[in-house]
Amino acid sequence: MRADRLVSLVLLLRQHGRMSAAALARELEVSTRTVLRDIEALSAAGVPVFAERGRNGGFALLPGFQTELTGLNHDEALALLVAGSRRGAQAFGLGAALASAMRKVVDALPESYRATAAGAAQRLLVDPETDLLSRRLDPEDVPDAVVAEVLRAVFDGHKLRIRYAAVGQDPKWRTVDPIGLVTVRGQGYLLATRSGADRTYRLSRVSAAEELTEPAQRPDRVDLDRTWQERSTRFRAGGDQVTVLVRVDPARRQELADTALSVRAEEADVPGTDGRLRLEATFQDARHAEWALWQLATSAEALAPQWLRDLLRERAAAIVSCYE
Structure with missing residues (x-):
């Protein structure tokens, strides 16, 4: 020790x-x-x-002092071997670099640690490509040339030109000041500013990129985790949010809460009924609300607004018609 x-x-x-x-x-x-x-x-x-x-x-x-302190204990080596997210590295075009780094780490281990650390790492799996229901989470395909230019601009602190296609719009060029890169479930995002305003770009929608020589206007240090949390909060607070009055089975209440942006005004349903809860849930938009309520099937009922009840009834009727 x-x-x-x-x-x-x-x-x-x-x-x-x-x-x-x-x-x-x-x-x-x-x-x-x-x-x-x-x-x-x-x-x-x-x-x-x-x-x-x-x-x-x-x-x-003393200035200039160098040493060869490269040894890792067993727990440190194990942590490093399982910490590298393969899908995250692939999202940023670093899959080959990660594999190479892991080989170097294993090669640098003392002989007594090498076999036990590698064997233990095989018994831990982080962020698999499929869940227990075999739903596959495929990383988005981003051209290597695009990733390379974006990475260089981020690391060098230079401005970046990207050809970006926003949802429902044609691609167009824009110049941004890159701050950092984030990967979430195999999807890569570029955090940047444009004319001083915060912007978040999905890498899969960038068809071309070019690092410029002009220095980026950005802080020298950044807490990327905090920045991502702040932008996520602002994103959830924006858009065409929808508030829905719902009757839900208490056993599925947490599932609804995990899906919705927020849940409030919660109370027991009308006395003498089936013991369900009545609450108000806020969703990102109409599509989000329809999807969330549909997942709960008969365990939840949207009481209002009427247009959501109509959408769910039409979807259910289409299923019935299909299997008649």
Whole structure:
């Protein structure tokens, strides 16, 4: 455990530069006294750690210090082997790079870890292509040339021209400032700004892309997870939302809640009935509402609006007619 901690301490100083004993203790989850003992041990082993006094002082490595701290313990190797999402890498054109990286990781492992880590990784499956109902989630097909240009612009911090086809519109060129890339269930998205306004583009709708030499207007650092959450929230709040009054079987209530954007005004149905719940559910649009209620079959009944009742009745009648 101490050897792992000493390696982590050196890596923290390499990555962050000068750090105080208190900051190192927080990162390593030990006491400051333990950190000071570890610093002393590193110095005795020849690692050039030095202390800087003062309010902004701390510990640091001599400039230019390099080491070959490439060892991974068993748990670290296992985590890395299962963390790479194959479908995510494919969505960004990095499938071959991921496979190559995994081969290098396995090759770098000590002999005692190699077989056990690889064997354990075979017993863990993350994000499979099909669920228990054999519904296949196919990654979208994005041309390699498009992915390559988008990746270069994102990594280099340059503006990007894309030929993009929005839903129901013809493709047209637009210049954007790329922020980052996100993959969700095999679907890739480019997060960017255009004329200062937030934009999210689905990669499968980009037919051509060109990295420009002009620097992108974007912050130096970005919390991509937080940015995606914020944009997802705004997306769900926009559009032609529909509020539906529903009677639902309590056993299927959570299924409805998981599908809807929100559920409110929940109460027991009219006394003396079948014990169903009456609630208001909000959906993204009419199509979303129709789909969600149809999945619940007779476990839910849309009471209002009338046009949704008509749509569901027409769909049910078409099924009956088909099997008569």
